[in-house]
Amino acid sequence: MKTHGRPPITPPPWRTILRKFLYIVAFLIVLAIAVLFVLRIYAEELTEMALVPDVEFVEQDPLEANAYQDPAMWFSRPGKGVNDPARWQPAFSEELSTQPPPSGPADSGDTPDFAVFFVHPTSFLENDAWNAPLDHEESQTRARLMVRGMASAFNRASEIWAPRYRQATYGTFLTDSPEAGRALDAAYADIEQAFDFFIDSVPEGTPIVLAGHSQGGYHVVRLLTEKLKGTPLMERLAVAYPIGMPISLETDLPALGLPACASGQQAGCVASWASFAEPADPGQYLRLYNETPGIDGESRTDTPILCVNPLTGSLDGSADAERNLGTLVPEGDLSNGELVAGAVPARCDPESGILLIGDPPELGQYVLPGNNYHVYDIPLFWRNLQADVVNRVRAWQPAQPS
Template identity: 60%
Template sequence: MAKKFLYFIAICIVLFLVGRIGYEMFKDELAAFALVPSNEFTPTEPLEANAYQDPALWYSRPGIGVNDPARWQPAYAADVSSGGENPVDRARDAALPNFAVFFIHPTSYLSRNNWNAPIGENADEEAERIARIYIRGMASPFNGASEIWAPRYRQATMGAFLTDAPEGQQAIGAAYADVLEAYRYFLSSIDDDTPIVLAGHSQGSLHLLRLLREEVAGSAETDRLIAAYAIGWPISVDHDLPAVGLPACATAAQTGCLLSWSSFAEPADPSSVMKAYSNSLGFDGKMRGDSTILCTNPLTGKFGGSAPESANLGTLVPDDSMSSGELVPGAVPARCDERGLLLIGDPPELGSYVLPGNNYHVYDIPLFWANTQADVARRVRAMEAAN
C-alpha cells in the first residue's frame, strides 16, 4: 500500500509540473481561449441623445445618496485609530473648495458572450457587482469632491485586450463612445467655473487618455483641470506623454498635470506586461519599445523617486468579499524603478486577486488610498491659491 501511495504522489507531482510548465508556455493562449469571444463583433447602437440624463446610467452622481459607492469612507483599523485623531478624519473634516470628479471604472465584464458589456435591463449582474466594488475602492479616495460622477458604459470585455483581432479594437472604440457621451453630459451638468478631476483605472485609464487627447487638449477645460489620474495603464514618456497634452506631475502641488503608476511587489516579474507594452504602438505611431513608463510615486505625488512605508498614510486592506475594508498606515513603501514600474517591496496580504509576477494591478489605488486622497486635496488647494 505504501509503495502504491508513493507512486500516486509521484504521478501527481509530475502532472503538476507538466501542467505548470504548460501554463507558463501557453498562458497567453489559455487566457485568450477562456476570455476572447468567438462570435463576430456586432456594432453597438449609439445611445440616444442625452441618454446620460437617466440616473440609471450612473453608478455615482449627485442625488444617489447612501447607495453611491464612490461616497464610501473607510475607517482606520481599530488598533491604529484608537490612539486619537487619524489622517482620514482630518482630511474629511477640513473643508475643500468645490470641485467635481469624473471617474471611469476598470474592466468588470469577463464574459465571452459579447464583445461589449450590455447595460440597462440586460446588464450582466456579475459585471455590475464587480464594477460597484471597484468604484467603492478606487473612486472613494476622491470623495472630498462636491460632486463625483462615474458612468455605466458598454465596456469592452476582458478578452478584447487579449487579441490582435480587429474586433478587440472595435469593442474598445465602442466603449469609448459611451465614455465620451457621459463626459460631455458631466460637463453640461456642472458649473462652468467648477474645477475638475479626471480619473480612471486600467480600461478606464485607456479611455481617459483618449479623452485627454481628443476632447480635453486645447479646450477650455484645461484651465480648470486640477489633475488627471490615469492609473494602471502604461504610458510611454517618449511616445505617449507628448500627445496627451498634459505634463507629468513633477511636484506634489502642481495642477493641470498627469499621474500614473503600475504596482508590483518584489521579486517582480513584469515580463508579460513589458512584452505587450514593448510591442505596442505609442500615441505617436511609433513602437513603444523599451521606452520608460510614466511612474508617479503616489507617496510623494512626484514623478519618479522613492519613499519609505512610513510615508504611506493608509493602505485600504479589503475584507474577503472585497466590499469593505480598513485603512492600515505604513503598510508598503513605493519606488519607481528604471523601467517606470512602481515597486512596493515584499508582497502585502491584500487578498487573492494578485496577478502573476507579483502584479498588484487590482490594488493600484487601494495600496495608496489615503495618500491619493491627500494628493487630490493638496492639488485642489493649490489651484484655489493660484486663482
C-alpha cells in the first residue's frame, strides 16, 4: 500500500497497552473458569490428595497405665476451675436475636447431678502423620476451642470430662485404606483408657451422658458397642449424642443397644444429626456413608439415616426458627461468641436423612462444600442441646429404683 509520502499511522501507545491488558484479563477469566470447573468436577479427589496422608502408618505406643490420672491429659474435668473451657457460658445477643432470651428448665436451680464424657472432633489436619502427637500445639489449641464451643452446651452437668487423645487425622475419614482403620483404632485406645478412668472417678449411681462430634461421635459409638452394651453401665446412661456421625437405622442402631430418641422427654436413647443449609449437596457425605459397612457388617447403601431434630428432641419432623432457643454465633477465631435466639430452623429430610437448616446462616469461614455445616452441628442448636440433656436426665431419674 502506498502512503503518498505520508508516514504510516501507528496507534497510540495506550491503545496497544489496553489491548494487551484485555487479552490478559480474558486469559485469566478463561483460566479461572477452567480452575473452577476442575475444582467442581474433582473437588473430592483434590481434597483427598491434600488431606489423606501418603506416609506409612506408625504404630502408637500405649499410654502409661495411669496416664489419665494426670489433669494435664484432660481439657475438661472436675477441678479445672476457671481454666475449664467446657464451663464457658456465652451471653445472648439482644441486637441479633429475633426473640427475647428464653428461660426454662436449663436455667432453673434444680438440675440433677449427671456426668458427661465428651470426645472432641478432629482438630489435626496434617497429612504427614496418621495420628496427632499430643504435643502438636496447633491441633491442641484448636481442640481446646472446640471443647469451648461444643462441650460447653453440657455445662449444666455436675461433671464434664473431655480427654486429650492421639486423634486420627482428618484425612482418615476420606479413605478406606487399612492405615485409616489402624489410625482410628489407635485413637480409640486412648479414648477407652480415658473412659475407664472417668467411670472409676464418677460417683456410683450418677447418671452418665456420652457425647462427641464427628470423630468424637465415632468413638462414642464404639464405646456404646464395646464398653456399655450388655453391661450394668448401660443402665446408667441417660443419653448418647454421637453428633455428626451418620447412623443407619437398619445396620447400626440395633447394634448400639439403644433406641433412637423418639421424643424430647425420652431417656436411654441415641440422638444425632448432620446439618446442611439449602440448597444442600450431601453427595460426598452420602457417598462415604454408603461405602462404609454398618456395625453389623452389612451394607449401609440407601438405608435410612438417624435424624433427631435438635429443636424438638424428636425423631424426624421439622421446627421453625422460633423454636431455636439460641444459636452460638462464633467470632472469626472461634475464641468467643454470642447466642442468637430464633435464628435457624431445622427439618429432617426424609429422603437423605440430613438435617436441613434453611438459608445459609452467617456463622464463619468453616462451612464445607455443599452447604455442609458439619463444623457447626452443635453451635447451631447450642441452647436447645443445653436444655435437651437436662430434660433427658430428668426423664432418666424416675425410671431408676430409689
